[in-house]
Amino acid sequence: MTILVLVGGVVLLTVAVAALAWPLLRQREEPAVAEATAAQIAVADPLAELSERRDAIYRAIKELEFDYQVGKVSEADYQAFSAQLKAEAAAVLREMDALEAAAADPALDAAIEAQVAALRRQTQTASSPASPQAAPLPSSAQARFCTRCGHQAQPGDRFCGRCGAPLRFP
Amino acid sequence: MADLGLLALTIALFVAAFGIAANLIGAWQRRPALVVAGRNALYVVSAFVTFASMVLVAALVRRDYSLAYVVGHVSNDLPLFYRVAAFWGGQAGSLLFWTLVLSLYAYAATVAQWERQPVLRPYVTAVLLTTQLFFLVVLLFSANPFARLWVLPDGNIEPRVVAPAGAVAHQVTDGSGLNPLLQNYWMVIHPVMLYLGWVGMTVPFAYAVAALVTRQLGNDWIRVMRRWTLVPWMFLTAGILMGSQWAYVELGWGGYWAWDPVENASLLPWLTATAFLHSIMIQERRGMLKVWNMVLIGTTFGLTIFGTFLTRSGVIESVHAFALSNIGPLFLAFMALTFFGYLWLLLSRWDDLRSVNQLDSVLSRESAFLFQNLVFFGIMGVTLFGTLYPLISDFLSRFLPVDRMSLAAPWFNKVTGPLFIVLLALMGSAPLLAWRRTGRAALRENFTFPLVFGLATALLAFLLGVRRPYAVLSFAVIGFVLGGILQEFYRGAQARRATRGESWPAAVWTLLRRNQRRYGGYIVHLGVLMIAVAITGANTYQIEAQANLAINESMRVGNYELTYMDLRQVAGPTYDQVRAVVGVKRNGLVTDPVMPAMNFYRSRAGQDQPTNEIAIRMGLTEDLYVVLAGWENNGQTASFKAYVNPLMSWMWIGGAVMILGTLAAVWPHATAEERRRSEAAAPAAGVRRA
Numbered sequence: 105m106t107i108l109v110l111v112g113g114v115v116l117l118t119v120a121v122a123a124l125a126w127p128l129l130r131q132r133e134e135p136a137v138a139e140a141t142a143a144q145i146a147v148a149d150p151l152a153e154l155s156e157r158r159d160a161i162y163r164a165i166k167e168l169e170f171d172y173q174v175g176k177v178s179e180a181d182y183q184a185f186s187a188q189l190k191a192e193a194a195a196v197l198r199e200m201d202a203l204e205a206a207a208a209d210p211a212l213d214a215a216i217e218a219q220v221a222a223l224r225r226q227t228q229t230a231s232s233p234a235s236p237q238a239a240p241l242p243s244s245a246q247a248r249f250c251t252r253c254g255h256q257a258q259p260g261d262r263f264c265g266r267c268g269a270p271l272r273f274p
Numbered sequence: 275m276a277d278l279g280l281l282a283l284t285i286a287l288f289v290a291a292f293g294i295a296a297n298l299i300g301a302w303q304r305r306p307a308l309v310v311a312g313r314n315a316l317y318v319v320s321a322f323v324t325f326a327s328m329v330l331v332a333a334l335v336r337r338d339y340s341l342a343y344v345v346g347h348v349s350n351d352l353p354l355f356y357r358v359a360a361f362w363g364g365q366a367g368s369l370l371f372w373t374l375v376l377s378l379y380a381y382a383a384t385v386a387q388w389e390r391q392p393v394l395r396p397y398v399t400a401v402l403l404t405t406q407l408f409f410l411v412v413l414l415f416s417a418n419p420f421a422r423l424w425v426l427p428d429g430n431i432e433p434r435v436v437a438p439a440g441a442v443a444h445q446v447t448d449g450s451g452l453n454p455l456l457q458n459y460w461m462v463i464h465p466v467m468l469y470l471g472w473v474g475m476t477v478p479f480a481y482a483v484a485a486l487v488t489r490q491l492g493n494d495w496i497r498v499m500r501r502w503t504l505v506p507w508m509f510l511t512a513g514i515l516m517g518s519q520w521a522y523v524e525l526g527w528g529g530y531w532a533w534d535p536v537e538n539a540s541l542l543p544w545l546t547a548t549a550f551l552h553s554i555m556i557q558e559r560r561g562m563l564k565v566w567n568m569v570l571i572g573t574t575f576g577l578t579i580f581g582t583f584l585t586r587s588g589v590i591e592s593v594h595a596f597a598l599s600n601i602g603p604l605f606l607a608f609m610a611l612t613f614f615g616y617l618w619l620l621l622s623r624w625d626d627l628r629s630v631n632q633l634d635s636v637l638s639r640e641s642a643f644l645f646q647n648l649v650f651f652g653i654m655g656v657t658l659f660g661t662l663y664p665l666i667s668d669f670l671s672r673f674l675p676v677d678r679m680s681l682a683a684p685w686f687n688k689v690t691g692p693l694f695i696v697l698l699a700l701m702g703s704a705p706l707l708a709w710r711r712t713g714r715a716a717l718r719e720n721f722t723f724p725l726v727f728g729l730a731t732a733l734l735a736f737l738l739g740v741r742r743p744y745a746v747l748s749f750a751v752i753g754f755v756l757g758g759i760l761q762e763f764y765r766g767a768q769a770r771r772a773t774r775g776e777s778w779p780a781a782v783w784t785l786l787r788r789n790q791r792r793y794g795g796y797i798v799h800l801g802v803l804m805i806a807v808a809i810t811g812a813n814t815y816q817i818e819a820q821a822n823l824a825i826n827e828s829m830r831v832g833n834y835e836l837t838y839m840d841l842r843q844v845a846g847p848t849y850d851q852v853r854a855v856v857g858v859k860r861n862g863l864v865t866d867p868v869m870p871a872m873n874f875y876r877s878r879a880g881q882d883q884p885t886n887e888i889a890i891r892m893g894l895t896e897d898l899y900v901v902l903a904g905w906e907n908n909g910q911t912a913s914f915k916a917y918v919n920p921l922m923s924w925m926w927i928g929g930a931v932m933i934l935g936t937l938a939a940v941w942p943h944a945t946a947e948e949r950r951r952s953e954a955a956a957p958a959a960g961v962r963r964a
Contacts, residue, residue, distance in 0.1 A: 108275070108278075109275075109277045109278055109281070112278040112281070113278065113281045116278070116281060116282055116285055116322065116325075117285060119318065119321075120285050120289050120318050120322070123314040123315070123317065123318045124289065124292060124293075124296075124311050124314055124315055124318070125311075126311075126314070127307045127308075127310035127311045127314060128307050128308070128311055130307070149391075149392070149393075152390065152391065152494055153490070153492045153493065153494045156492070156493045156494045156496075156497065157492065157493050159497075160493050160558050160559070164559055164709075167709075167792075168709070170766070170769070170789065170792075171708050171709070173769040173773075174762070174765035174766055174768075174769055175716060175719050175720070175765065176706070176707075176708045176712070176716055176720060177708045177712075177713075177716060178713035178715060178716055180713075181708070181710070181711060181713060185709075185710060266630070267630070267631070
């Protein structure tokens with residue numbers, strides 16, 4: 105009886121210690137893996153949050169259409185809300201695209217950077233006065249902001265991507 | 275062998291403490307290896323708690339009378355089924371069972387969600403481990419299921435974990451057996467369901483805490499929360515109804531709910547969880563009510579711990595009275611820690627929880643949800659107040675001329691009754707309103723049929739003889755809600771028929787499949803309606819009669835004539851049964867006799883309290899409920915209590931419908947669209963990981 109308890113106790117203790125120590129020991133062998141996940145712990149993946157928001161908007165659109173079909177929403181409200189939701193979805197999709205582009209393969213990134221730099225040197229040696237934009241992102245001079253919530257709008261937006269208010273600019 | 279269980283719990287205690295530290299340090303210092311070690315700690319704790327539970331169950335099954343818990347809850351004649359059930363039949367065992375359920379949930383949640391939300395991960399694991407640690411502390415230091423019985427030098431027999439000096443092991447050959455009231459199949463499964471409900475709320479709470487700590491308060495965790503709340507909510511619903519069923523078939527007072535403190539303890543978190551399930555829809559949809567949702571899930575978790583405390587500490591007397599014990603202070607400390615910790619988190623994250631949007635109109639689904647939330651919270655507050663009133667009045671009586679008293683069922687019925695009717699009306703209205711705002715035309719179009727249907731129902735009830743204003747009002751509201759649900763199904767199916775040309779059954783089926791959240795919810799509402807029908811019928815039109823009958827004498831109850839025919843004694847497996855044979859005539863027509871009985875258990879725990887074996891003849895319109903209350907002169911005369919409970923069966927049918935509706939709402943399925951999307955997302959995720 106006591107031998108059983110003793111042996112069992114040793115087994116339990118070994119299992120516990122092994123399970124806890126294993127990741128700590130293995131960490132030294134593969135620092136690269138540890139490095140990659142450290143970043144994950146530190147910062148939330150914005151893409152996950154965005155894709156969840158996108159899905160929520162999709163569900164909202166689906167539900168709105170359903171409500172409209174069964175006569176719960178008036179024609180005018182349906183048009184207005186639907187346009188807002190679609191604008192919101194589009195804004196989220198754009199944000200996701202931008203993030204995905206930024207997170208693309210680093211090797212490819214470096215190659216592109218190098219080419220861009222080379223191109224820039226070429227054009228500079230050719231003494232062209234206007235240096236071309238690296239990416240079609242809006243410069244600060246062009247940036248537009250929603251008058252209701254202050255969210256920065258993307259070029260071509262007709263509605264605010266966050267609050268859905270119509271955007272009016274001079 | 276039992277010592278191994280004790281050892282496993284002891285090691286688990288240290289592993290849990292280590293795991294909490296590893297997770298928190300791992301998150302602060304960004305050391306993933308520590309977070310992984312912390313996760314493994316949760317796995318180890320869960321495995322060891324499971325192992326300890328198996329050890330205890332084995333001891334109960336083998337009748338290992340060296341353990342105090344086994345002596346107290348098992349006897350030689352107890353069948354295997356109840357020996358296993360004795361695991362959760364007493365204080366220490368049920369706390370271990372609680373810890374086991376928590377461990378299984380914690381394991382499942384960790385495995386299922388490990389790939390997602392790496393930022394929340396360490397905190398979720400830490401909260402789960404903290405709850406496990408708390409219960410391990412209670413188990414090891416206050417209610418140890420592995421304590422043995424010792425004969426002390428002064429002759430007293432005491433349960434101790436460690437042998438006291440000079441003590442001799444107490445030799446026992448038969449245990450005192452399981453409380454006979456608990457020897458009922460509903461009572462065996464009811465606590466399991468209730469625990470699956472209560473304990474499961476720990477998972478969404480852990481997510482809420484993690485989201486608050488990391489300020490990740492967006493939509494990402496809401497969908498996870500919803501599913502991890504709906505499943506325990508379903509178990510809680512089932513557990514509450516099974517408890518009612520047990521009270522109905524076992525306690526013999528003709529009712530199903532007595533507002534007993536322990537019954538209330540199961541209802542309180544159900545109320546807040548139901549409110550939470552509705553209001554997270556608003557957050558998901560409109561980015562509003564973030565603080566409120568955090569309050570609701572925190573309250574729900576707090577109430578489950580409070581419920582366990584109430585059930586287990588003996589603070590308030592109840593039919594479930596377990597012996598007074600010293601687990602009270604530990605629970606109070608844990609509740610205080612949870613409350614103030616969570617409050618601090620909420621206040622410090624206030625700015626992150628600001629709403630993105632505002633209410634557009636009063637006539638919108640979100641404002642109906644908001645009212646409904648307030649009513650739920652109101653019912654919870656009133657019930658909590660009523661439950662704690664014995665303590666409150668005891669406290670007040672020291673300073674004020676207030677009598678110490680407890681509040682009984684009539685008080686609860688009077689106070690919560692109107693609130694429940696308002697809640698029903700809101701339950702019917704909210705689905706008829708659109709998000710954001712409902713125009714006048716849509717309002718007319720959507721409310722006309724349900725209102726007419728409600729009035730027609732009230733009229734029908736009136737013509738059928740329902741005269742009490744309360745009951746008529748209740749049936750009117752029930753009719754209104756039912757009309758709304760029918761209209762929703764009809765219009766949805768009609769829309770599908772118009773666009774796809776589907777047949778009616780196919781249209782209803784695809785409607786349910788394509789909108790499973792919405793239509794699953796409607797099915798749940800339908801179940802609630804059935805329960806409301808049962809409550810209205812049984813509360814307002816119960817007929818009661820009692821009589822002392824000689825052989826061949828009769829009594830009347832409602833449309834029934836009951837004739838006492840015979841009294842017999844039969845031997846059961848663990849009890850002797852005294853059974854009366856009562857002839858039944860309904861509206862003058864003879865039907866099969868019923869046999870109410872009393873069981874006299876042979877084990878020590880059962881000697882003082884014979885149990886009633888009530889004869890219930892269930893029917894869709896009414897139940898006949900006959901209790902054998904006693905007899906004289908060897909059965910020359912016997913006294914009976916009989917009830918006719920109208921519409922009672924709808925409570926159990928409604929419960930089943932609620933479960934089915936919940937399953938329909940959570941059943942995982944991937945639509946073609948989702949499958950395409952997840953396939954499209956997979957390579958992108960691969961790129962990021964590389």
